[in-house]
Ligand SMILES: Nc1ncnc2c1ncn2[C@@H]1O[C@H](COP(=O)(O)OP(=O)(O)OP(=O)(O)O)[C@@H](O)[C@H]1O
């Protein structure tokens with residue numbers, strides 16, 4: 001299963017989610033690796049090297065391949081993606097995750113990206129992922145209401161804002177506290193059941 005992370009807005013959590021999924025899949029005993037299309041920042045590969053994670057090796061097959069992409073802010077204009085890198089990631093993926101903050105403004109912004117994914121790879125399963133949610137601050141009312149006008153379903157499990165998710169970028173699974181691990185495993189089950 002190939003899972004691409006893309007977002008129109010920078011800093012939505014693509015790399016963090018990539019690393020967290022890598023660590024969670026590892027716990028389940030399945031093979032997993034990361035392909036880092038963000039050549040400029042290269043954060044995913046830097047992170048993996050800190051805790052013995054797996055970067056994709058040419059010719060190797062994995063149960064899960066996670067594809068991280070660069071900030072696409074400047075790549076999407078008028079609903080069109082000019083840079084080929086996100087397109088390459090989407091074209092190869094079975095599943096595309098679009099992380100966003102739970103703010104309605106940010107959620108509405110995901111629509112361009114959803115449309116881009118549908119045009120680029122109509123066979124891909126696409127889900128919006130609410131990231132950095134906080135207890136009590138996720139706006140009351142249904143998520144569906146906030147997403148009015150958006151055509152991609154929201155993954156039913158979101159990820160909270162947690163400091164240990166940041167620490168996982170250097171310490172991997174060992175940096176996660178029990179509640180984070182529990183949330184992350186629920187998230188991972190939701191993602192892996194998409195295909
Ligand atoms: N669930 C979370 N809890 C706490 N901090 C988070 C969470 N998700 C992301 N962050 C933090 O938010 C910042 C942006 O996250 P990240 O680098 O993963 O986003 P990105 O989409 O990969 O950014 P870029 O577009 O620059 O590649 C980082 O400082 C990261 O540690």
Ligand SMILES: [Mg+2]
Nearest residue numbers: 014015038043
């Ligand atoms: Mg990143």
